[in-house]
Amino acid sequence: MTRATERARNPDATRAQLIRAGERLFAERGIHQVRLREINALAGQKNRSALHYHFGSRQGLVEAILSAHQTAMDKEVGPALDAVVARGDPMVRDVVAVWVRALSGQLRERSGRDFLRIVPQVLDMVNPIVRRGATVRASTQSGRTFALLDQCMAELPTPVRRERLVAYSLILTALFADRAALVESGEDITLDDEAFGAHALDVICGAVTASSTVDTVR
Numbered sequence: 001m002t003r004a005t006e007r008a009r010n011p012d013a014t015r016a017q018l019i020r021a022g023e024r025l026f027a028e029r030g031i032h033q034v035r036l037r038e039i040n041a042l043a044g045q046k047n048r049s050a051l052h053y054h055f056g057s058r059q060g061l062v063e064a065i066l067s068a069h070q071t072a073m074d075k076e077v078g079p080a081l082d083a084v085v086a087r088g089d090p091m092v093r094d095v096v097a098v099w100v101r102a103l104s105g106q107l108r109e110r111s112g113r114d115f116l117r118i119v120p121q122v123l124d125m126v127n128p129i130v131r132r133g134a135t136v137r138a139s140t141q142s143g144r145t146f147a148l149l150d151q152c153m154a155e156l157p158t159p160v161r162r163e164r165l166v167a168y169s170l171i172l173t174a175l176f177a178d179r180a181a182l183v184e185s186g187e188d189i190t191l192d193d194e195a196f197g198a199h200a201l202d203v204i205c206g207a208v209t210a211s212s213t214v215d216t217v218r
Contacts, residue, residue: 031122
């Protein structure tokens, strides 16, 4: 049996190959700079319609990539957030620490590092939702996290709280995308993984919990 025949008889394997190829190219060159035929080629698909057949579109492939990693992380994040809530009176640092640990885990594998470099590219779809105060449906635990952080900042005016949540997303994803790119580059790393996690937690919490001087009554 040829490899092409094996792929044709195993659509799950074909999907996995397309997802992996998409991860690699989107991370290296950007979601909208990659031609779909390049993804098909890297995935070993001679059929030019393979990607469209399995995912419908470029956006469908992006969503499949994000969903695969988010679903895996939710399995870790869910129980961790349960523990934070069970202790009572959740603090920003406790909530953010859960995601810092989860994203740190993504750094250990190339696929995870590619995912981390893709996430900042799609925040333009998430941030408007956060600013409107609507539920973020990127993943069950992502939406839950925004709600918990919003609760932690209840003393701030609503517009400020929402901007703080956007800042949380921007800083968290930018820090880990940069870390992923640094690991991939092979350059010297000044902070080991544990130190980087502590650094990321300090920076994010510092931004989110900073005193507000915003005048919202103008």
